Amino acid sequence: MKISVITGASSGMGRDFVRMIDKIEDCDEIWVIARRKDKLEEITSETGKVIRPIELDLSKEKNIKAYGKMLKDAGEIEVTALVNAAGFGKFGDFESIPLQEQMNMIDLNCKALMAVTYLTLPYMPEGSRVYQLGSLSAFQPVPYITTYGATKAFVLSFSRALNKELEKRNIKMIAICPGWVRTEFFDRAVKDDTIKYYNKFFTSAEVVRRAIYDMYKGRDVSVCGASIRGQVLLTKLLPHKLVMKIWCKQQKK
Numbered sequence: 001m002k003i004s005v006i007t008g009a010s011s012g013m014g015r016d017f018v019r020m021i022d023k024i025e026d027c028d029e030i031w032v033i034a035r036r037k038d039k040l041e042e043i044t045s046e047t048g049k050v051i052r053p054i055e056l057d058l059s060k061e062k063n064i065k066a067y068g069k070m071l072k073d074a075g076e077i078e079v080t081a082l083v084n085a086a087g088f089g090k091f092g093d094f095e096s097i098p099l100q101e102q103m104n105m106i107d108l109n110c111k112a113l114m115a116v117t118y119l120t121l122p123y124m125p126e127g128s129r130v131y132q133l134g135s136l137s138a139f140q141p142v143p144y145i146t147t148y149g150a151t152k153a154f155v156l157s158f159s160r161a162l163n164k165e166l167e168k169r170n171i172k173m174i175a176i177c178p179g180w181v182r183t184e185f186f187d188r189a190v191k192d193d194t195i196k197y198y199n200k201f202f203t204s205a206e207v208v209r210r211a212i213y214d215m216y217k218g219r220d221v222s223v224c225g226a227s228i229r230g231q232v233l234l235t236k237l238l239p240h241k242l243v244m245k246i247w248c249k250q251q252k253k
């Protein structure tokens, strides 16, 4: 049996990935993972393929092990596509964000993404694809989004390096690095007005479409929108001290 696995599938970009994978992947089942089972179950009526909702908090190590066991117990399976979209951010002064939340961000955005990738890869045949949700904040240090930005720098570096390693198995991996995307992400990330200035917002469907386009072009990084690609270029050309200064000025810091 061929399956696709999508984490963070209950909303935002993960959910749009379910819709797209349903259309483009030649698989029998889509495993959708998140904490809110009701939201995952809603998706079952939206797709042509069989959906298997899996309620897991991936920031907990015991649930990572449970995911590994599910793969093992599934019998003869091939995972042709994996999307790691589970993730969250917390914006604000570093010292104002509780330590537990900072550690949880690292557990989910870095450790779970790496572990789900590690556990899934043995089931992935030649020609399969892995989509990793990074962020524009991966390209530079971002004050007031400090820990979140650092987790995304991990995702970018990890995904590009592993994509290179996986050439020998003909498995493609892409780091998706969008700017602001209108999703539920902000309900959790924003608790005050520390971040005052947001430039353009994209829809999650736009970002997902671009990511799939870039994947099939053979790219290892996907950045949606010409203006955001321009920003990425500037982070490569300008000293990061200056880039941070401009960002802080925009945020009136």
Ligand SMILES: NC(=O)c1ccc[n+]([C@@H]2O[C@H](COP(=O)([O-])OP(=O)(O)OC[C@H]3O[C@@H](n4cnc5c(N)ncnc54)[C@H](OP(=O)(O)O)[C@@H]3O)[C@@H](O)[C@H]2O)c1
Binding pocket: 007, 008, 009, 010, 011, 012, 013, 014, 033, 034, 035, 036, 037, 039, 056, 057, 058, 059, 085, 086, 087, 088, 089, 108, 133, 134, 135, 136, 177, 178, 179, 180, 181, 182, 183, 184, 185, 186, 204
């Ligand atoms: N929105 C943006 O502006 C933006 C920009 C750049 C990058 N990103 C990244 O894109 C990814 C998707 O975010 P989004 O914008 O689509 O936000 P979203 O709508 O909030 O989606 C996040 C998903 O992650 C799941 N999730 C959160 N905590 C989890 C946990 N402990 N265990 C398992 N699943 C968990 C959520 O489901 P449950 O709550 O049901 O668990 C949800 O399905 C994230 O990695 C985010 O950092 C977002």
